[in-house]
Amino acid sequence: MKDDKDAINEDRKIHPTPLLDELEDGPWPSFVTGIKRLRDEGSEGNKKIMNDLLGQLNHSYENRMGYWKGGTVSVFGYGGGIIPRFSEVASKFPESKEFHTLRVMPPAGFHYSTDILRKLCDIWERHGSGLIAFHGQSGDIMFQGCTTENTQKAFDELNEIGFDLGGAGPALRTAMSCVGHARCEQSCFDEVRAHRTIINSLLDEMHRPALPYKFKFKFSGCANDCVNAIHRADFAVIGTWRDDIKIDQEKVKEHVKEKGRKYTIDTVVSMCPTRAISLNDDDTLEIDNRSCVRCMHCINVMTKALSPGDDRGISIMIGGKRALKIGDLMGIMVVPFMKLETDEDFEKLEEFAQNVVEFFADNALEHERIGETIDRIGLPAFLEALDIEPDPNMVNHPRTSCYVRTDDFDEEAAKWFDRMAAEKAGSTAAE
Amino acid sequence: MTTQAKTPRVPDEVGVPDPFQYMHPVMKANYGNWDWHERPRPGVLRHVAKSGDVIYTVRAGTQRQMDVFTIRKLCDIGDAYADGHVRFTTRSNIEFMVADEGKVAPLIAALDQAGFPVGGTGASVSMVSHTQGWLHCDIPGTDASGVVKGLMDMLHKEFVQEKMPNRLRITTSCCQINCGGQGDIAVNVQYTKPPKINHDLVANVCERPAVVARCPVAAIRPAMVNGKPSLEVDEKKCVCCGACYPPCPPMQINGADSTKIAVWVGGKHSNARSKPTFHKLAVANLPNNAPHWPEVKEVVRRIVEAYKHDAKHWERMGEWIDRIGWKRFFEMTELAFTKHHLDTWTGARKTMNMSAHLHF
Numbered sequence: 001m002k003d004d005k006d007a008i009n010e011d012r013k014i015h016p017t018p019l020l021d022e023l024e025d026g027p028w029p030s031f032v033t034g035i036k037r038l039r040d041e042g043s044e045g046n047k048k049i050m051n052d053l054l055g056q057l058n059h060s061y062e063n064r065m066g067y068w069k070g071g072t073v074s075v076f077g078y079g080g081g082i083i084p085r086f087s088e089v090a091s092k093f094p095e096s097k098e099f100h101t102l103r104v105m106p107p108a109g110f111h112y113s114t115d116i117l118r119k120l121c122d123i124w125e126r127h128g129s130g131l132i133a134f135h136g137q138s139g140d141i142m143f144q145g146c147t148t149e150n151t152q153k154a155f156d157e158l159n160e161i162g163f164d165l166g167g168a169g170p171a172l173r174t175a176m177s178c179v180g181h182a183r184c185e186q187s188c189f190d191e192v193r194a195h196r197t198i199i200n201s202l203l204d205e206m207h208r209p210a211l212p213y214k215f216k217f218k219f220s221g222c223a224n225d226c227v228n229a230i231h232r233a234d235f236a237v238i239g240t241w242r243d244d245i246k247i248d249q250e251k252v253k254e255h256v257k258e259k260g261r262k263y264t265i266d267t268v269v270s271m272c273p274t275r276a277i278s279l280n281d282d283d284t285l286e287i288d289n290r291s292c293v294r295c296m297h298c299i300n301v302m303t304k305a306l307s308p309g310d311d312r313g314i315s316i317m318i319g320g321k322r323a324l325k326i327g328d329l330m331g332i333m334v335v336p337f338m339k340l341e342t343d344e345d346f347e348k349l350e351e352f353a354q355n356v357v358e359f360f361a362d363n364a365l366e367h368e369r370i371g372e373t374i375d376r377i378g379l380p381a382f383l384e385a386l387d388i389e390p391d392p393n394m395v396n397h398p399r400t401s402c403y404v405r406t407d408d409f410d411e412e413a414a415k416w417f418d419r420m421a422a423e424k425a426g427s428t429a430a431e
Numbered sequence: 432m433t434t435q436a437k438t439p440r441v442p443d444e445v446g447v448p449d450p451f452q453y454m455h456p457v458m459k460a461n462y463g464n465w466d467w468h469e470r471p472r473p474g475v476l477r478h479v480a481k482s483g484d485v486i487y488t489v490r491a492g493t494q495r496q497m498d499v500f501t502i503r504k505l506c507d508i509g510d511a512y513a514d515g516h517v518r519f520t521t522r523s524n525i526e527f528m529v530a531d532e533g534k535v536a537p538l539i540a541a542l543d544q545a546g547f548p549v550g551g552t553g554a555s556v557s558m559v560s561h562t563q564g565w566l567h568c569d570i571p572g573t574d575a576s577g578v579v580k581g582l583m584d585m586l587h588k589e590f591v592q593e594k595m596p597n598r599l600r601i602t603t604s605c606c607q608i609n610c611g612g613q614g615d616i617a618v619n620v621q622y623t624k625p626p627k628i629n630h631d632l633v634a635n636v637c638e639r640p641a642v643v644a645r646c647p648v649a650a651i652r653p654a655m656v657n658g659k660p661s662l663e664v665d666e667k668k669c670v671c672c673g674a675c676y677p678p679c680p681p682m683q684i685n686g687a688d689s690t691k692i693a694v695w696v697g698g699k700h701s702n703a704r705s706k707p708t709f710h711k712l713a714v715a716n717l718p719n720n721a722p723h724w725p726e727v728k729e730v731v732r733r734i735v736e737a738y739k740h741d742a743k744h745w746e747r748m749g750e751w752i753d754r755i756g757w758k759r760f761f762e763m764t765e766l767a768f769t770k771h772h773l774d775t776w777t778g779a780r781k782t783m784n785m786s787a788h789l790h791f
């Protein structure tokens with residue numbers, strides 16, 4: 001017995017962490033130094049859990065293996081949002097045997113006051129490990145390291161100050177939006193409103209996981225796609241515009257004067273992907289806007305002289321995801337342009353988002369992402385289900401395979417001509 | 432605990448918090464009405480609104496996984512030298528916004544002094560976007576935070592200056608699910624052996640049909656092993672992707688020596704100039720050599736230097752390689768081109784050169 005007791009006391013001493021210690025030098029801020037500070041100076045709870053956590057992490061560095069397993073932990077009323085972690089080496093590191101993460105949705109655009117950050121810290125110091133990640137790859141604030149018992153307490157307090165759990169498992173996931181309208185002149189739509197409108201209308205799908213698999217929304221204000229929506233979101237909203245790029249020719253001249261003609265030609269004119277720009281003899285720019293693909297490059301280079309046009313809106317791309325299961329997919333352009341200014345526009349977007357999620361819920365196989373569903377059934381079937389007409393902006397080029405039955409081609413062509421005529425009449429009426 | 436269980440608090444389903452309550456007042460006042468921007472120096476953005484208002488942003492690197500002391504230190508700096516408002520970028524950099532130009536230099540000095548590198552803007556190497564690793568994940572092959580610490584220590588200079596041809600985005604991922612995402616350079620775990628199956632546990636732990644369905648190459652089938660229902664893997668078909676491991680932990684994919692690291696290049700999220708691209712394999716089978724991963728760092732260093740030296744202004748990694756050709760990329764980085772670089776997955780044929788365009 002005495003030996004056992006000694007062993008326990010021994011365990012409660014500071015675990016040596018020789019391998020982790022090596023990650024404390026160097027100019028970049030060290031996560032190891034931070035965790036050690038929690039071990040040494042944190043709340044009593046932080047100290048205990050972080051000492052054993054460091055012990056386990058060093059053990060992983062030694063053996064090059066991970067030692068966490070999943071499980072089931074949730075808060076009252078919700079089925080998701082907690083990532084349960086139970087240690088497989090709890091006998092050696094008992095205080096961190098439960099090390100769950102709370103995924104919490106950040107304010108759209110990742111804005112915080114120092115005041116609210118301090119409140120988040122206080123809550124996590126009391127109930128968790130004191131370690132917070134800003135942010136996880138889905139966009140959540142990750143409150144890392146909590147016992148099963150404290151999970152509810154931490155959530156209750158976070159919830160009281162206006163924060164809600166994010167998504168986990170087969171559910172709607174936490175979304176991300178870029179800084180956009182808040183600070184960026186390149187932003188083509190109100191990202192905060194779009195983000196909050198869609199996610200807050202679908203919260204049931206987040207908090208009570210019942211979808212075939214995960215479903216992610218991301219919102220980027222322009223084609224620079226700062227939140228990586230096309231690769232990473234099932235539903236990517238990307239800002240764009242339909243009219244001409246705005247040019248301040250005096251600023252163009254200043255740019256040329258400052259950077260030089262050759263540099264301007266090499267970095268702006270020659271890099272236009274559709275050869276839509278030329279530099280005039282008087283150092284002004286000429287842009288063939290019908291050929292411009294709204295890639296953002298020239299606007300990125302000449303931030304003072306060029307900006308997106310006034311007829312702004314969004315594109316929607318569906319189906320981005322990483323490897324599992326059929327291989328990497330990027331989102332496919334499904335809605336080339338939608339205005340997003342009036343209340344009705346936002347309602348239309350909200351309804352479309354709900355329809356896509358409903359389609360996913362009804363038609364995807366278990367553990368299938370919507371991009372894989374579209375791959376399986378073909379884009380035409382998806383478009384038909386969502387009542388979207390085919391558009392040349394959806395493809396790099398028309399099909400090259402002749403394996404298709406075309407006996408209703410004339411009827412389909414008639415629809416196209418009717419649509420084109422209606423659009424023309426609409427734009428004439430608008431004028 | 433029992434009190435808690437008796438009177439559970441019903442959650443207030445508030446959803447995504449409204450950011451306007453936390454946003455810098457100048458950003459709030461000029462929401463949707465910005466005019467242009469410039470970068471007065473690395474790590475600093477100057478945005479001018481149509482109203483004439485100006486906001487300065489100072490961007491600094493963090494370790495992402497932050498203790499409350501670090502966060503409070505950042506808050507102290509925000510209160511003393513900025514206006515009490517911050518935001519985070521997609522790559523876990525923190526941004527302090529100030530309306531007064533006079534506050535910029537003292538803010539930078541305070542961040543420098545506290546050990547937060549100021550940079551990550553424009554043509555720099557920004558913070559590595561990364562995953563959880565051994566610290567918290569249930570299936571990790573490595574520790575992204577450690578790899579990232581090593582890479583950012585090495586690339587610190589390229590974070591605080593803007594001397595790259597264009598921005599360079601690095602990601603790391605602790606398994607082949609690749610939560611770190613696409614990158615100009617992606618450092619990802621690449622398993623090299625089929626899963627080792629603990630047949631005693633499979634029947635109780637795993638939903639076998641779901642595991643069979645999860646395999647991308649149909650290499651898993653139900654089997655009776657030692658009289659117990661289990662699963663078996665056709666090791667000739669197995670591509671060692673690890674997809675079976677999350678739904679069935681007894682199919683251990685990690686091994687201290689068999690979990691390796693691959694480096695990929697040329698992924699790009701932005702639509703600027705060229706369309707978005709996936710990253711492509713540069714080298715596989717690098718050792719998972721904690722705590723410094725010297726072999727990985729050496730490969731990344733060579734790729735970064737070749738790109739920095741040879742790419743034209745505004746060319747991203749993938750665009751640079753498109754211009755110079757893969758032959759030259761492998762020469763310049765002193766990496767081997769092997770049969771494993773030839774894609775064999777669905778759509779592979781479209782990755783082949785079906786032209787007489789050649790690079791010599």
